Amino acid sequence: MPVTRAVIPAAGLSTRLYPMTKSQPKEMLPLGRKPAIHVVVEELIEAGIADICIITGRQQRAIEDHFDLGDDPNSNAANGDLFPPALREGRVHIYYVRQPEPKGLGNALLQAEGFVGGEPFVVALGDAVITGAGGEGGLVSRMEDVIDNTGCDAVLGVRHVPKSQISQYGIVKPFGSVEGKPHFMVEDVIEKPPPEEAPSDIAIAGRYIMRPIVFDYLKHVAPGPGGELQLTEALRRLVHDREAIWAAKMKPGERRFDVGNFLQYSRAFIQFSIDDPEVGLSVREYIEGLMHN
Ligand code: G1P
DSSP states (O other), X not given: OOOOEEEEEOOOOOGGGTTTTSSSOGGGSEETTEEHHHHHHHHHHHTTOOEEEEEEOTTOHXXXXXXXXXXXXXXXXXXXXXXXXXXXXXXXXXXXXXXXXXXXXXXXXXXXXXXXXXSOEEEEOTTEEEESOOSTTSHHHHHHHHHHHHOOSEEEEEEEOOGGGGGGSEEEXXXXXXXXXXXXXXXXXXXXXXXXXXXXXXXXXXXXEEOTHHHHHHTTXXXXXXXXXXXXXXXXXXXXXXXXXXXXXXXXXXXXXXXXXXXXXXXXXXXXXXXXXXXXXXXXXXXXXXXTO
């Protein structure tokens, strides 16, 4: 059965990006012409998702305002054209649920339990943008095939990262070698290990498909530092108990951009600007000019 529901957690405080994010969510930071979360929503729509639940928190009204189609009949057409037709024409719906306290990704997801119902659902982190991954054969669709074919509890979208970035991500321990395998079974997951303790260089990329059993585990995970509930910790317990988590690798051509720290955000902004059909060439020339001065 196709997966039609997705949750985008976007309720973090983004203190790492202050002052840029003091009064706006990082998910609204522009990547070229579009806010990051707009690109994530487009990816999900291309992957066939029909109902999207965005988890927001304090000072995140801008996200809700952004996806309004507008109520002035004159500006409506102009605003509406900014979104994919499926959203404009009401075939895709966006819902909002609030996380009352900033208690981490795991707690944010628990707010969406009612929305999800009994079916597998996608989780797409609002600060992790992946381009070239939508549509048939894209990352989310391949993950869907894996959950369908294996009947597993969860599938994680993953990719190899340089050693220097290992401590920024959830890291996966595969069963055996993953060489040449597009997807594989997961033995363990560890949140942000020091590189010397990491079981591999394979990082969770911010895309998940999970069955609702994950909620049972989220409810029993002990909070970590700052009272935050870690999704990775719930997945770790789940995989220890049931050995039924798989991972699907990102493909060459699928590019991931992080909005969660300033260096990565700067790179992402430059890349999207260079790729802009209208001004991209001029931006590139400008940057090349800077290099030669
Ligand atoms: C979260 C997850 C982590 C994952 C990462 C991907 O971390 O906890 O496992 O690898 O997203 O972006 P965060 O970026 O919220 O610190």
